[in-house]
Amino acid sequence: MNILVTLNSNYIKPLKVMLHSLFVNNQEEAFTVYLMHTSMKEAELSDINQYIVERGHRLVVITVTNDYFQAAPVVKHYTKEMYYRLLAFQFLPSDLDKIVYLDPDILVINEIRTLYDIDISGYLYAAAYHEVASATEINKLRLKPYDMDAYYNSGVLVMNLNLQREKIKEQEIFNYVEEHKKRLLYPDQDIINALYSQDIKNLDEVIYNYDPRYYRFYKAVSSGRKDVDYVIHNTCFIHYRGKKKPWHKNYTGKFHSIYKHYEKQALKE
Amino acid sequence: MNILVTLNSNYIKPLKVMLHSLFVNNQEEAFTVYLMHTSMKEAELSDINQYIVERGHRLVVITVTNDYFQAAPVVKHYTKEMYYRLLAFQFLPSDLDKIVYLDPDILVINEIRTLYDIDISGYLYAAAYHEVASATEINKLRLKPYDMDAYYNSGVLVMNLNLQREKIKEQEIFNYVEEHKKRLLYPDQDIINALYSQDIKNLDEVIYNYDPRYYRFYKAVSSGRKDVDYVIHNTCFIHYRGKKKPWHKNYTGKFHSIYKHYEKQALKE
Numbered sequence: 001m002n003i004l005v006t007l008n009s010n011y012i013k014p015l016k017v018m019l020h021s022l023f024v025n026n027q028e029e030a031f032t033v034y035l036m037h038t039s040m041k042e043a044e045l046s047d048i049n050q051y052i053v054e055r056g057h058r059l060v061v062i063t064v065t066n067d068y069f070q071a072a073p074v075v076k077h078y079t080k081e082m083y084y085r086l087l088a089f090q091f092l093p094s095d096l097d098k099i100v101y102l103d104p105d106i107l108v109i110n111e112i113r114t115l116y117d118i119d120i121s122g123y124l125y126a127a128a129y130h131e132v133a134s135a136t137e138i139n140k141l142r143l144k145p146y147d148m149d150a151y152y153n154s155g156v157l158v159m160n161l162n163l164q165r166e167k168i169k170e171q172e173i174f175n176y177v178e179e180h181k182k183r184l185l186y187p188d189q190d191i192i193n194a195l196y197s198q199d200i201k202n203l204d205e206v207i208y209n210y211d212p213r214y215y216r217f218y219k220a221v222s223s224g225r226k227d228v229d230y231v232i233h234n235t236c237f238i239h240y241r242g243k244k245k246p247w248h249k250n251y252t253g254k255f256h257s258i259y260k261h262y263e264k265q266a267l268k269e
Numbered sequence: 270m271n272i273l274v275t276l277n278s279n280y281i282k283p284l285k286v287m288l289h290s291l292f293v294n295n296q297e298e299a300f301t302v303y304l305m306h307t308s309m310k311e312a313e314l315s316d317i318n319q320y321i322v323e324r325g326h327r328l329v330v331i332t333v334t335n336d337y338f339q340a341a342p343v344v345k346h347y348t349k350e351m352y353y354r355l356l357a358f359q360f361l362p363s364d365l366d367k368i369v370y371l372d373p374d375i376l377v378i379n380e381i382r383t384l385y386d387i388d389i390s391g392y393l394y395a396a397a398y399h400e401v402a403s404a405t406e407i408n409k410l411r412l413k414p415y416d417m418d419a420y421y422n423s424g425v426l427v428m429n430l431n432l433q434r435e436k437i438k439e440q441e442i443f444n445y446v447e448e449h450k451k452r453l454l455y456p457d458q459d460i461i462n463a464l465y466s467q468d469i470k471n472l473d474e475v476i477y478n479y480d481p482r483y484y485r486f487y488k489a490v491s492s493g494r495k496d497v498d499y500v501i502h503n504t505c506f507i508h509y510r511g512k513k514k515p516w517h518k519n520y521t522g523k524f525h526s527i528y529k530h531y532e533k534q535a536l537k538e
Contacts, residue, residue, distance in 0.1 A: 109530070227518065232529040249496065258526035260501040261378070 001029050001116050002099040004092070004159070006036045006084040009044060013267060014247060015104040016051055017259070020266035022108040023055050029113065031057040034092060034099065036084045038064050062091045071171075073178045075187045082187040085154065086173055089164040097162050103155035105245055107238040107259055115158065115208060115236060118201070124167060125192065126158035126201040128209035132217045152200050154189040155239050156209045167199070210235045212254040213242060231255075270298050270385050271368040273361070273428070275305045275353040278313060282536060283516060284373040285320055286528070289535035291377040292324050298382065300326040303361060303368065305353045307333050331360045340440075342447045344456045351456040354423065355442055358433040366431050372424035374514055376507040376528055384427060384477060384505060387470070393436060394461065395427035395470040397478035401486045421469050423458040424508050425478045436468070479504045481523040482511060500524075 003022070007015055019033065033052055035045075045061055052059045069080045069087075085101050092099065100116060102108075120126050129150040130137075137151040173191055177184065184190045192200075203209065206218050206226055218226045231238070238259075244251050246259035272291070276284055288302065302321055304314075314330055321328045338349045338356075354370050361368065369385060371377075389395050398419040399406075406420040445464060446456065453459045461469075472478065475487050475495055487495045500507070507528075513520050515528035 224518070228520075228525050228529050229518075232526065232533050249493070249498075251497075255526045256497050257501065257524045258530050260497050261527050261530060264501050 001026075001031050001112070002096060003031055003033045004036070004085070004088055004099045004101040005033060005104060006081060006088075007104065008037065008039055008081065009041070011104045012044060012048065013263075014245070015048070017247075017263045017266040018102060018104050018106050018108065019052065020055075021262045022102075022112070023057065024265075025108055026111050026113070028111075032060060033057060034060045034062060034088075036062045036064055036088060036091060038066070038079070038081060064091065072174050073181055075177060075181045075184050078187055083173070084188075085157065086168070086188055086191060087170060089159070089161045089168065090170070092161060094165075097160070099159050099161060101154075101157040101159060102237070103239065105240045106155065107240070107255075107262055108236060109232065109238060109258070110234065110236050112236050115203070118158065120158055120160045120201050122163075123201040124160055124164055124196050124199040125152075126203050127152040127154065127156065127192075128203040128205035129153060130205055130209070130211055130214065131221075132214050133211075150197065150202070151193050152189070152197065153205075153209050153239070153241070154186075154192050155241065156203070156237050157192075158201075158203075168196075206231070207234055208236055210238045211241050212238060215254045228254075232258075270295075270300050270381075271365055272300055272302045273305070273354070273357055273368045273370040274302060274373060275350060276373065277306065277308055277350070278310070280373045281313060281317065282532075283514070284317070286516075286532045286535040287371060287373050287375050287377065288321065289324075290531045291371075291381070292326065293534075294377055295380050295382070297380075301329060302326060303329045303331055303357075305331045305333055305357060305360060307335070307348070307350060333360065341443050342450060344446060344450045344453050347456055352442070353457075354426065355437070355457055355460060356439060358428065358430045358437065359439070361430060363434075366429070368428050368430060370423075370426040370428060371506070372508065374509045375424065376509070376524075376531055377505060378501065378507060378527070379503065379505050381505050384472070387427065387472075389427055389429045389470050391432070392470040393429055393433055393465050393468040394421075395472050396421040396423065396425065396461075397472040397474035398422060399474055399478070399480055399483065400490075401483050402480075419466070419471070420462055421458070421466065422474075422478050422508070422510070423455075423461050424510065425472070425506050426461075427470075427472075437465075475500070476503060477505055479507045480510050481507060484523045497523075501527075 005015060023031065035048065049059045064084065069083055072080055072083055074080065075082065118126060129152045134151045172195065176191060176195060177187065210231060238255055240246050240259065244253065246256050247263060274284060292300065304317065318328045333353065338352055341349055341352055344351065387395060398421045403420045441464065442460060445460060479500060507524055509515050509528065513522065515525050516532060
C-alpha cells in the first residue's frame with residue numbers, strides 16, 4: 001500500500017506514532033511511505049527511514065526544493081508546503097495509480113485494506129466531511145464557486161492519481177489562490193473543497209476521519225450505537241484535529257489514553 | 270510470578286482482559302495464575318485454562334467446595350467467596366511464599382516486577398489506599414478496633430504467605446465478622462483494614478492502584494505532573510473501581526479508550 005505524508009521537523013514524533021499504529025494494525029500489509037518535505041535534515045530523514053525499515057516497510061523521500069512552485073502565490077504565513085498534497089501527483093512515480101494521504105495527527109486503529117480497495121474511478125479523491133462542523137466551515141470560507149454542500153476534511157485522502165494527472169491543473173490552483181488568498185483559512189483544504197468538491201467520493205467520517213471532539217454527536221445520532229466500543233472495533237482513523245493535540249500537556253479530550261498508549265509503544269527505545 | 274484471582278461466571282471477560290494486559294506488558298515473565306472459585310463450570314475453567322496456556326503461562330484451579338467455611342458467618346447478600354482472598358493462604362501450595370492478588374476490573378499497563386520484588390518481610394500485605402476516598406470510607410465503616418489512618422483497597426494485594434500462615438487466624442476473622450456483620454460494607458476489604466491495617470505495607474496508589482475517577486486529584490496534587498502521560502509510562506494497575514465499569518455501555522470515565530483497546534485485543538478470536 002502506498003501512503004503519502006508531508007512533514008516538517010515539528011511533527012516527527014506524531015508521524016512515528018501514526019506510522020507505528022498503521023503498521024501494527026495492518027500486519028498483513030507491506031507499506032511504501034512517500035514523504036514529501038522541503039526542510040527536513042538528513043539525520044532526521046535517516047532516522048525516519050530506519051524507523052520504517054526496522055518495521056519491515058519502505059520509505060521514499062521526495063525532496064521538494066525551493067525551485068518548485070516559483071509561480072505559486074503565497075498565502076499569509078503559510079509556506080509552499082500547502083501545495084504538497086494538492087500537487088503530489090506531479091512528484092510521485094508515474095506508475096503509481098493510488099495513494100492514501102494521512103495527516104500526522106492521526107491514529108490508525110484498524111485495518112485499512114477496505115479503504116484502500118474502494119472504487120474511486122471517476123473521482124479525484126475519497127474523503128470524509130465532519131457533519132457537525134461542515135456548515136460552519138463552509139460559512140467561514142464564504143467561497144462557493146461550485147455547488148458545495150459539504151466541507152471535506154483533507155487529513156485523510158484517497159487519491160486517484162491517474163485522474164488527477166489528467167484533470168488537476170497547477171495553474172488553475174495558483175489562479176484560484178491568487179484570487180482568494182485573503183479569504184483562505186486552511187489553504188490546501190479550502191482549495192480541494194472549492195475546486196474539486198464535486199469530484200470527491202464521500203467516506204463515512206466515523207470510520208475514516210473520526211474526530212474525538214464529536215464523540216457525543218456521533219453517539220447521539222446513532223442512538224448510542226457508535227460509542228467507544230464501536231470506534232475501537234470499527235474506526236480506521238482517529239483524527240485529532242483542532243489546536244489541542246493528544247501529545248500536548250493540556251489535552252483534555254476523548255481518546256487520550258489510547259493515543260498515549262500507542263505513543264509509548266512507538267517512541268520506546 | 271504467582272498471581273491470585275477469584276472468580277465467578279460474570280467476570281470471565283474482564284478477567285481475560287486483565288490477564289491479557291498483564292501478559293503483554295510483562296513479556297519476560299512466566300506466570301502461574303491461581304484461580305479460586307466455587308461455582309465455575311467445567312467448560313468455563315477449561316476455556317480460561319486454554320486462554321492462559323496459549324499465551325505461555327499456567328493455570329492452577331482451586332475449587333473451594335461448600336464444605337469449607339461451614340463455621341463462617343454469612344454477611345447480608347454476600348456469598349462465602351468474601352473469605353477467599355482473606356484465607357487464600359490456606360488453599361495455596363505450602364511452599365509458595367508470595368503471591369499478588371488482582372481484581373478482574375484491573376488493567377495492567379506496565380511491568381510489575383518491581384512490585385513483586387518489594388520487601389514485605391514483617392508485613393502481611395502490601396496495598397495502596399486512595400487518599401481522596403480514605404477518610405470517607407473509614408468514616409462509613411465506623412469501626413476502628415485498632416489505629417486506622419488509611420482505608421486500604423484490597424483490589425491489589427501483595428501477600429506475604431509465610432507470615433499469613435503464622436499470624437492470620439480463621440477464627441479471629443469469623444469472630445470479627447460475627448460481631449460486626451451489620452456494619453460491613455465491603456466485607457473482605459473491611460476485615461483486612463479492621464484487623465490488619467497495621468500490618469500492611471503502603472504502596473503508591475498512582476502506580477499500583479490508579480483509580481481513573483481521581484484523575485484530576487492525582488494531577489492537581491502533583492502540580493500537573495501525574496497526567497495521562499505519566500500514567501501510561503509509570504502506572505502498573507489501572508483499577509476501574511466503582512459501579513460503572515469500562516466494559517459497560519454507560520461508562521463515561523477516563524481511560525476508557527485504552528481499556529477498550531486491550532479488551533478488543535484480549536477477546537478477539
